[in-house]
Amino acid sequence: MYPASxxxxxxxxxxxxxxxxxxxxxxxDSPVILENLVGTLEEMANVEVVGSVGDExxxxxxxxxxxxxxxDIFIVDIFLRSxxxxxxxxxxxxxxxxxxCVVLTNYATEDMRRRCASLGAxxxxxxxxxxxxxxxxxADLAGTPSQPMPLSPAER
Amino acid sequence: xxxxxxxxxxxxxxxxxxxxxxxxxxxxxxxxxESAYQFAEQAVDSVRTRNAARFDALMLRSLLADAETGxxxxxxxxxxxxxxxxxxxEVQMPLVMERLSAQYKGSEWADLVAQTRQRAEEKxxxxxxTVELYRSGQHEAWQSVMAIDYGREKMDxxxxxxxxxxxxxxxxxxxDRGAIYRALMFGRFGVHALTLLSLLWLLYFLxxxxxxxxxxxxxxxxxxDERDRLEHEVKRRTSELTDLTRYLQTVREDERAHLxxxxxxxLGALLTAAKLDVARVRRLxxxxxxxxxxxxxxxxxxxxxxxxxxxxxxxxxxxxxxxxNLGLTPALEILAREFGERSSLAVHTSLDEVDADDxxxxxxxxxxxxxxxxxxxxxxxxxxxxxxxxxxxxxxLRVRDDGRxxxxxxxxxxHHGLLGMRYRMENLGATLRLASAPGQGTEIEARLxxxxxxxxxxxxxxxxxxxxxxxxHEAR
Numbered sequence: 243m244y245p246a247s248x249x250x251x252x253x254x255x256x257x258x259x260x261x262x263x264x265x266x267x268x269x270x271d272s273p274v275i276l277e278n279l280v281g282t283l284e285e286m287a288n289v290e291v292v293g294s295v296g297d298e299x300x301x302x303x304x305x306x307x308x309x310x311x312x313x314d315i316f317i318v319d320i321f322l323r324s325x326x327x328x329x330x331x332x333x334x335x336x337x338x339x340x341x342x343c344v345v346l347t348n349y350a351t352e353d354m355r356r357r358c359a360s361l362g363a364x365x366x367x368x369x370x371x372x373x374x375x376x377x378x379x380x381a382d383l384a385g386t387p388s389q390p391m392p393l394s395p396a397e398r
Numbered sequence: 399x400x401x402x403x404x405x406x407x408x409x410x411x412x413x414x415x416x417x418x419x420x421x422x423x424x425x426x427x428x429x430x431x432e433s434a435y436q437f438a439e440q441a442v443d444s445v446r447t448r449n450a451a452r453f454d455a456l457m458l459r460s461l462l463a464d465a466e467t468g469x470x471x472x473x474x475x476x477x478x479x480x481x482x483x484x485x486x487x488e489v490q491m492p493l494v495m496e497r498l499s500a501q502y503k504g505s506e507w508a509d510l511v512a513q514t515r516q517r518a519e520e521k522x523x524x525x526x527x528t529v530e531l532y533r534s535g536q537h538e539a540w541q542s543v544m545a546i547d548y549g550r551e552k553m554d555x556x557x558x559x560x561x562x563x564x565x566x567x568x569x570x571x572x573x574d575r576g577a578i579y580r581a582l583m584f585g586r587f588g589v590h591a592l593t594l595l596s597l598l599w600l601l602y603f604l605x606x607x608x609x610x611x612x613x614x615x616x617x618x619x620x621x622x623d624e625r626d627r628l629e630h631e632v633k634r635r636t637s638e639l640t641d642l643t644r645y646l647q648t649v650r651e652d653e654r655a656h657l658x659x660x661x662x663x664x665l666g667a668l669l670t671a672a673k674l675d676v677a678r679v680r681r682l683x684x685x686x687x688x689x690x691x692x693x694x695x696x697x698x699x700x701x702x703x704x705x706x707x708x709x710x711x712x713x714x715x716x717x718x719x720x721x722x723n724l725g726l727t728p729a730l731e732i733l734a735r736e737f738g739e740r741s742s743l744a745v746h747t748s749l750d751e752v753d754a755d756d757x758x759x760x761x762x763x764x765x766x767x768x769x770x771x772x773x774x775x776x777x778x779x780x781x782x783x784x785x786x787x788x789x790x791x792x793x794x795l796r797v798r799d800d801g802r803x804x805x806x807x808x809x810x811x812x813h814h815g816l817l818g819m820r821y822r823m824e825n826l827g828a829t830l831r832l833a834s835a836p837g838q839g840t841e842i843e844a845r846l847x848x849x850x851x852x853x854x855x856x857x858x859x860x861x862x863x864x865x866x867x868x869x870x871h872e873a874r
Contacts, residue, residue, distance in 0.1 A: 274667040278674040286681050321662075348666060369670050373677045 263290035264384035267304065267313040269330055270346070271296035271323040275369075279317075279346075287377050288384035298325020302333040309337040315383065317376075318363075320347040320354065331361035342383075346376060416603065427592045434585030441578040445571055451501045452567040454494050455560040458514070461487040461494065462521055462556060466549070469525045473532055473540065484525060491518060498563075507566065514559040521552040642817055649818075660712060668705040672698050718763065726752055726759045727786070730766055734784055741774045749786040752793055758846060761822050762786070762795055765830075768815050769797040769842050777801025777840060791848050798841040803834045816842070 266289045270276045276294055283289035292313050295301050301322075305312065316334060320327040327345060334343050345358045350368040358366050367376040464483035471480035495515045502511045524543065531540035543549070675698035682691050713719070720729040727749045738745040752759070766784060773782055779801030787794045816832060823830040828846040 272663060272667040272670075274664075275670050275674075278671040282674045282678050286678055348662075348670075370673065373670075373673055374680075377677060377681070 262384075263288050264380055265290050265292045265314045266380070267292055267301075267316050267341070268294040269296075269298075269301045269316065269318040269322065269327060270294065271319065271321070282373075282377065283380055287380035288386045289380050297323040298327075298329040298333075301325075301330045302337075305330075305334060305337055305339055310340045312339075313341045315380070316341050316343045318343060318345050319369075320345060320349055320358075328357065328361060331358060331363055335362045344376070344379070412606070416599075419599070423592055423596060427589060430585055430588035430592075434581045434588075437581040438578050441574045441581065444574045445578075447501070448567045448571045448574065451498065452564050452571070454498050454501070455514075455563040455567070458491065458494050458498070458518060459557060459560045461490055462518060462553065465522065465525055466553065469529060472529060473544075476532070481529065484529070487522065491522065502563075507563065510559055510562060514556060514563070517552045517556040517559065521549060521556060524549040524552065638817070642821060646818060657712065657716075660708075664708050665705055665712075668701050668708070672701045672705075675701065721759065721763055722756070726754075726762060729763060730784065730786065733763070733766060733770070734782075737770045737774070737782075743773070743779060744781040745784065746781065747784045747786075749784070750788045752786060752788055753848065754793065754846070758826055761826055762844070762846075765795065765819050765823070765842070765844060766797060768819055772815065773797075773799045773801065773840075776804075779839065788848070793846045793848055795844040795846070796841060798839060800839045803836050803838045803840050805836055806832060806834055 264287070266283065268276060268279065268291060270279065280291045280294070284291060293304060295304060301318070305316075316330070316339070318327040318330050322330075327347065331343055331345070334341075342364045343362055345363045345366040346369055347354065347366070348369045350366055350372075355366045365379060367373070367379075461483075465487040468480045468483035472478070472484075495518065498511050499508075499515065502508050528540040528543055528549075531537075531543065675694050679691055679694045679698075682688065682694065718729050718733070720732050730749055731747060734745045734747045737743070752762070754762075770782065770784075773779055777799045779799035781800050783796070783798045785794070785796040785798075787796075816830070820830040823844055823846075826846060828844055831843045831845075832840070833843070834840040
């Protein structure tokens with residue numbers, strides 16, 4: 243479990259406007275990516291990473307413990323150490339998991355997007371091109387809209 | 399191998415000789431038979447002639463005796479019909495005499511025959527005279543003629559002569575008969591002998607024939623064995639090659655999978671992380687928190703460095719730059735040193751400079767790589783020795799370890815890797831030898847023939863080179 247790290251530099255003082263962090267559970271097998279992802283999300287998007295695993299079985303295991311309210315969002319990679327993200331999505335559907343599921347993958351083809359959507363994924367983000375979008379998405383959910391600088395033509 | 403040809407040649411030469419001999423034998427039999435027949439025919443003719451002559455001699459005597467008896471009868475009785483034999487003799491005697499004269503003409507008996515003729519004529523004239531005298535009534539005259547024994551002398555002489563002739567003819571007949579027997583004997587033995595010889599020859603021929611068949615059978619069996627052996631060998635080789643092909647394809651796919659995984663897992667992750675850093679920097683700038691930007695950029699630079707390192711490693715794994723840039727010996731030294739560091743084994747090298755073409759150098763490098771990999775995986779050794787020596791016309795590579803060894807007759811671990819090496823060596827005209835015993839370490843030895851090569855230039859060694867060259871440049 244990662245410690246929550248808030249970088250809320252522009253939170254208003256009103257109690258009812260206190261933004262609670264978005265609790266995220268990450269399914270990603272690359273330690274390098276995971277580390278950097280956690281850092282980025284927690285710093286830039288008001289996310290609290292409540293847990294992370296590298297394979298399908300462990301993910302399902304975690305989900306089963308508290309399907310309804312274990313996390314607010316699941317960020318799932320497709321290619322895992324064992325099993326696949328698709329299996330995780332399927333299990334999430336089956337278990338009636340309350341959180342949203344989004345996919346972060348290097349393999350975001352049209353076909354894959356369709357399959358993920360049909361398995362209940364809200365969004366699919368390409369790991370190479372759509373990292374900004376993911377950050378923004380999480381920030382929006384967390385209630386602290388965060389915008390990067392406008393995209394350059396090359397990145398669009 | 400059993401050589402069938404001389405035997406066949408021998409047999410065919412023999413065949414000509416045999417045919418010749420057979421013909422000769424047949425001709426001989428016919429000749430013997432024919433000559434025996436001719437001879438016997440002659441002898442039979444001769445006998446016939448002799449019998450005729452004998453008969454004539456007897457006939458002469460008989461005629462005269464009959465004539466004499468007739469004369470006596472006539473003289474006693476006076477009856478004319480007693481004279482019939484005389485008349486007969488008068489007619490027959492000349493004919494007989496002619497025949498006898500002809501028969502003995504020119505022989506030693508001719509005189510005797512002439513004498514006989516004379517005697518006969520004298521006797522006959524005596525008979526005639528007495529008959530004439532009687533007829534003319536001169537009885538005392540014919541009695542005195544009778545009394546002087548003239549007739550009797552002549553008759554005796556005649557009898558002796560004819561007896562002699564007859565005896566002679568009898569002898570001659572006996573001789574002739576003997577000759578016939580001899581001829582027949584000759585023919586008979588000749589035929590027997592030839593029949594026997596033919597039989598012997600036939601037996602001999604049958605034996606030789608049997609020997610020929612036996613030889614052919616043996617030959618066929620030897621060929622069959624040879625063919626079986628070759629078939630077996632071909633099967634073995636084919637299955638070996640099939641194994642090897644399967645293994646090489648598997649290895650290739652495995653290598654590709656490994657490479658893909660490395661690129662994806664490690665390099666991919668670094669790049670993604672770098673992109674995250676970029677995203678963060680951009681947001682920091684947008685927020686205006688510039689103090690953290692430097693930290694982020696630093697971090698990103700580190701990621702890129704890691705990426706470069708990784709890329710270098712991958713490339714070195716694919717094709718060592720040292721090999722084509724520094725040479726085989728330095729490349730092997732580096733390989734050995736890195737292996738020692740990775741595996742914590744003691745590695746001793748003794749490397750001569752080797753003059754060979756690029757394919758050979760690469761093959762040697764790979765062989766050492768494979769050998770060292772096997773040592774690390776299976777040998778459980780403490781020390782490894784790598785020797786590359788050049789002696790005369792041969793280059794000798796030896797990799798030895800002091801590990802646990804294995805039983806060469808059982809399939810060794812790392813078998814396929816070394817089998818591939820073995821074929822690679824064979825393609826270069828080299829030999830690979832693997833020696834090991836349980837508890838006694840393992841030694842791999844490769845012997846290559848030295849073919850002096852000109853120093854290979856980068857663009858002269860084959861199609862794969864340009865890609866490698868590009869890879870080498872990347873690595874620097």
